[in-house]
Amino acid sequence: MPEGPSILILKEKVKQFKGDKVIAASCNNGTLDTNILTDQTIIDFKTWGKHFLICFPKFTIRIHMMMFGTYRINSHTEKPPRLHLQFEDGELNFYACLLQLIEEPLDEVYDWQADIMSDKWDTKKAIKKMKDIPDLLACDALMDQHIFSGVGNIIKNEVLFRSRIHPESVVAAIPPKKVKEMITEAIMYSFEFLEQRKEGTLKKHWQAYHKKECPRNHVPFINKDTGRSRRASFYCELCQVKY
Incomplete structure (x- = not known):
């Protein structure tokens, strides 16, 4: 699944189409009435975590790449795209993704302060959200898009290793200084990513x-599906403390 940084790269790659008019559009599964896109001008591209947002004057198309989503810019595959946008001087094609029409103002839909890579990110707000969820595990906290929008399984694993926190640690039991360290590492690693x-x-x-050995202690990593989502965690039982 593409994580937040990968969606930012997509945003950079398609900026050439900002201000362009859609001259033809199609959707291969009928989840979106593409007639509303024809003759509409793209006024902006935005991201919120793993969500890619194509903004038109009166609505926005949200694209979520899910686990296996891909895209092509000015090219296409033999497989029909989930969403095809044709412009006078190019095309955008999205595959194996989830589409949603948003008619409300985006500020009413999204908490921009929850986006780990946004200038509006709010650490205090993230800490409060975690405190409001009893028995929340560290692995689930980082994967919760309402708290850390944009963080995926790669970032989760790297951040927990860097901050030396066991993925099954209960957040409420982690020392406050260590929680802040985890958040700092999440921000730093997202930009490194x-x-x-x-x-x-x-x-x-x-x-x-996906590593087999801890680079600190040179002992085998534990590979275990953890948390509510049962996503793979790779961790060292010697240097990652379970709180």
């Missing part, structure tokens, strides 16, 4: 995700 993804070196820098 962005640069490494651009360079094509992301996997080279992984310390925990």
Whole structure:
């Protein structure tokens, strides 16, 4: 599943179409009436975590890449795209993604302060949200898009390893200083992820995700599905403390 930094890269790649008029559009599963897109001008592209937002004057199209979503810019595959947008000088195609029409103002739909890579990110608000959920585990906290929008399983694993926190730690039991460290690492690593993804070196820098051995203690990592979502966690029982 593309994480927040990858969606920011998508936003950068499609900026050429800002201000362009859609001359034709199609959706291969009927979840979106693409007639409303024809002759509409894109006024902006935005992101909120893993959500890619194509903004038109009176509505927005939300695209969520889910687990296997992909896109093509000025090219296409043989497989019909979930969403096709044709412009006078190019095209956008999105595959295996979830589409949603948003007619409300985006400020009423999204909490921009929850986006880990946004200038509006609010650490205090994230801490309060975590405190409001009894027995919340660290692995679930980081994957909760209402708290850490944009964080996915790669970022979760790398952040917990960096901050030396066991994924099944109860957040309420983690010392406040350590919680702030986890949040700081989440922000820092998200931006490192962005640069490494651009360079094509992301996997080279992984310390925990899909690794077999702890680089600190040189003992086997535990590979276990943890939390409510049962997503894979890779962790060291020696250096990642379970609170």
